[in-house]
Amino acid sequence: MIMSVPLRTPIRYQMSVMNTEPPKIFMSRHPVSPEAMPEARPRRAGTSELRPVPDPVSLPVPDEYPCLREEVVAKLWRLGGEKLVGQLIELFEAGAPGRIAAILSAVAAGDGPTVEREAHALKSSAGNLGAMRMWALCQQLESRASVGELSRTAALAHQLESEFGRVSPRLRGCLKGE
Amino acid sequence: MKRIVVIEDNPDNRLLVEAILEEHYTLVEFDNGPEALVQMRNDPPDLVLLDISLPGMDGTEVLRAMRSDPILSAIPTIALTAHAMAGDRDRFLAAGFDDYVTKPLVDEEALLGAIVNQLDREQRRSA
Numbered sequence: 001m002i003m004s005v006p007l008r009t010p011i012r013y014q015m016s017v018m019n020t021e022p023p024k025i026f027m028s029r030h031p032v033s034p035e036a037m038p039e040a041r042p043r044r045a046g047t048s049e050l051r052p053v054p055d056p057v058s059l060p061v062p063d064e065y066p067c068l069r070e071e072v073v074a075k076l077w078r079l080g081g082e083k084l085v086g087q088l089i090e091l092f093e094a095g096a097p098g099r100i101a102a103i104l105s106a107v108a109a110g111d112g113p114t115v116e117r118e119a120h121a122l123k124s125s126a127g128n129l130g131a132m133r134m135w136a137l138c139q140q141l142e143s144r145a146s147v148g149e150l151s152r153t154a155a156l157a158h159q160l161e162s163e164f165g166r167v168s169p170r171l172r173g174c175l176k177g178e
Numbered sequence: 179m180k181r182i183v184v185i186e187d188n189p190d191n192r193l194l195v196e197a198i199l200e201e202h203y204t205l206v207e208f209d210n211g212p213e214a215l216v217q218m219r220n221d222p223p224d225l226v227l228l229d230i231s232l233p234g235m236d237g238t239e240v241l242r243a244m245r246s247d248p249i250l251s252a253i254p255t256i257a258l259t260a261h262a263m264a265g266d267r268d269r270f271l272a273a274g275f276d277d278y279v280t281k282p283l284v285d286e287e288a289l290l291g292a293i294v295n296q297l298d299r300e301q302r303r304s305a
Contacts, residue, residue, distance in 0.1 A: 002207040002208060002209055075284060075286075076197075076284075079197050080197040084194075088190050088193060091193070117231075121231075124191060124281050124282060125190050127260070127281065128191070128194055135282075
């Protein structure tokens with residue numbers, strides 16, 4: 001069992017305060033209509049029955065996403081204040097370099113399952129903080145690795161590394177109120 | 179206060195769940211399925227939030243173990259997942275989850291809403 005440390009009294013965020021509409025993926029529990037998407041391909045053997053095989057055509061294009069969606073950080077700030085934002089950034093900065101290194105090594109070794117697993121975990125951490133371009137890069141890496149298509153993943157992994165270098169100081173800047 | 183078990187291996191996701199729910203529910207957290215199953219049999223919760231991509235025993239297997247256990251089988255279980263592809267909802271429900279919430283957990287209302295719905299449904303069922 002993990003000991004839960006109370007953070008603070010949560011402040012429920014106000015959507016009405018948001019100036020910019022977040023992407024659809026943040027707006028709904030069921031963001032993509034099955035009818036609107038191409039039929040999923042057969043699953044790779046050995047993967048969970050709940051892991052869909054995506055169509056790369058429908059994957060997010062990283063360059064179309066902002067490096068940092070600051071309103072996500074603002075929402076987190078309203079939810080848990082500086083303490084929550086600081087803890088999330090600390091966890092992200094502590095974990096991301098290791099995961100990126102693991103992705104780079106796995107890409108070089110042609111190890112799709114490791115790329116898929118590490119990109120999946122990093123995608124979640126990046127998305128929590130609004131690091132949207134990293135989120136999209138991880139989604140691309142995870143999806144391509146899940147179907148064993150590693151041909152473009154080296155470029156994506158290096159882009160991911162550069163993107164972490166860009167978003168990390170901006171996140172720290174949010175903490176300093178920059 | 180209703181008691182919710184959270185089974186999630188990523189510490190940042192657990193942190194966010196705490197931030198969203200701790201004011202409303204008593205949370206008990208685990209980073210793996212086997213330990214959660216043992217503890218839940220001793221002290222069944224009112225609801226479970228279950229990550230799909232757990233290392234080792236994944237969320238689907240944890241759910242399967244719960245559904246085949248007379249003590250745990252009826253506990254409402256919501257999938258926490260970063261998979262937001264076509265047909266996911268149907269797949270999760272067909273697998274036996276009562277609902278699912280996508281990560282990142284930025285949409286606080288989606289998580290709270292799903293939990294309230296399931297707890298209300300459970301209350302009506304047992305009334």
